[in-house]
Structures are given as C-alpha cells and as structure tokens.
C-alpha cells in the first residue's frame with residue numbers, strides 16, 4: 001500500500017496512485033494521495049450531544065479552522081461500534097475518545113496532538129453532590145469523599161462489561177478482588193438502615209462502571225440505592241435541583257466546565273475519584289496523522 005508521498009510532484013503522485021491502487025486511489029490508511037479529511041468524508045464520529053467532549057470538539061473545529069468538518073453525534077455505543085467496523089478493515093476513522101476507556105486496551109489507538117490545548121490537559125473526575133447531602137446522608141457523603149481509584153481499576157470493570165458481563169456483576173467482581181480499596185472508601189463509615197439514595201449517570205462506559213461499583217458499595221452499607229440513566233445536561237440539573245443526590249462523572253476543569261459554571265453554587269464538589277484522565281480526538285495507530293492540525297490539509 002502507498003505510504004508516505006511527501007516530496008513527490010503531482011505527476012509522480014498520480015503515477016504511483018495508479019500503479020498501487022488501480023483507478024481507485026483512495027488510501028484506506030488515511031494518508032497518501034488522499035487527504036485525511038476526504039478519507040473520512042470530513043466526519044468526526046462523536047457521542048451523545050450533551051457530552052463535554054462534544055462541546056470541546058465543536059470548539060476544536062473552530063479553533064483549528066476545520067471549516068469542512070462535521071461532528072456527528074450518536075452515542076458511546078454507536079461510536080465504539082463504528083470504531084470496531086473501521087478497525088477490522090483498517091479503514092480511517094476519527095472519534096471522540098477518553099481515558100479511562102476499554103477501547104484503548106482492545107485496539108491500538110492514539111490521541112491526536114492538540115497544540116492549542118482545546119481539550120485541556122490532565123482532567124479529574126469529581127463526585128458532585130446536591131446541596132444538603134452532607135447533613136442528610138453523612139455516611140454516604142463520607143464514602144464519596146473517600147472514593148478514589150485508578151484508570152486500571154475502572155478499566156477492569158469496563159473490560160469485564162465489554163466482554164459481556166452485566167454491569168452489576170462486573171462491579172461485584174471488581175469489589176471482590178479489591179476489598180482493601182473499598183475498605184479505604186468505607187473507613188470510619190457507619191452502617192445505615194435502608195436510607196434511600198439516588199445516583200444519576202450517563203451511559204458512558206466509564207460512568208456505567210463507576211456508578212455500578214458505588215451503588216454496590218453503598219448498598220453494602222445499608223443504603224437503598226437507585227441509579228438513573230439520563231443525558232449529560234439532565235444529570236447535572238438533577239443534582240443542582242436536588243432531585244438526585246449525586247453524580248460520579250463530574251469531569252473537570254475543562255470537560256464539564258459549562259455545566260459547572262451554569263450550576264455554580266447549586267451543588268457541592270465532594271471530592272476527586274480519579275486524576276489524570278483525558279479527552280481528545282482519537283484515531284487508530286495505523287492512521288498516518290499525529291495532530292489535529294493535520295486535519296486541515
């Protein structure tokens with residue numbers, strides 16, 4: 001397959017293109033005689049419209065002047081299905097990726113460099129509670145404050161679910177294998193007697209993992225926990241208006257900045273459950289581009 005063509009004149013490109021690929025000079029690696037943009041029809045495959053990474057990507061399209069490009073929304077599941085389809089055929093694809101995510105262990109992927117810093121740097125995942133949660137449910141509040149784990153922990157739950165396990169079973173498996181970690185979260189926490197709690201979450205694979213684990217940990221302490229799946233905006237709204245007790249996927253400072261600012265003063269930032277998480281445009285390693293700036297060509 002035709003690889004790098006830098007340095008060749010137009011006639012040379014055409015000749016090689018014809019020789020290598022017949023009359024069809026589409027290059028499936030997203031490089032070579034065709035621009036990356038053309039090879040993916042100027043489409044970035046995104047997720048649900050309310051996700052912070054979608055807002056950041058719209059911003060990136062503006063900042064990098066990717067005038068011909070379009071961000072296509074869908075869902076996390078639809079995006080990973082498209083990724084699998086492209087990857088199996090070594091076709092080019094550009095997606096909105098984040099860590100932790102099982103896709104990085106399943107596929108060889110890379111983030112595109114973001115020299116303008118649109119996607120922020122090292123993000124953190126915050127646990128966000130409604131006002132008054134500390135007074136009403138001090139034991140749950142303390143667990144959320146002590147809740148800290150790492151990429152590999154969440155990754156293990158995600159991979160288990162991806163391999164076909166039910167989320168609550170995958171969560172229980174992780175808890176069984178990580179009793180010391182859970183003991184740190186529940187250190188000094190007293191049992192309760194059936195107090196009701198409601199966690200809201202979005203169907204992002206990472207958040208499905210954390211929410212299912214926390215549900216089981218709180219239930220083990222005697223809480224009666226409901227988890228409710230919503231969109232990103234409604235997730236923040238529910239905590240801000242008190243109709244839910246907490247959310248575990250507050251990605252800050254950049255990813256959910258808009259929500260955090262919109263609801264400032266109406267929620268409590270309880271603590272950070274994970275550091276060094278990341279969002280960004282993501283492509284398979286086999287694609288011959290490295291930077292968002294390469295999308296301009």
Ligand code: PBE
Pocket residue numbers: 047050051052053054098204206207232249251255256279
């Ligand atoms: N994510 C996963 C979310 C936060 C958690 C990166 C897809 C977002 O973009 O809002």
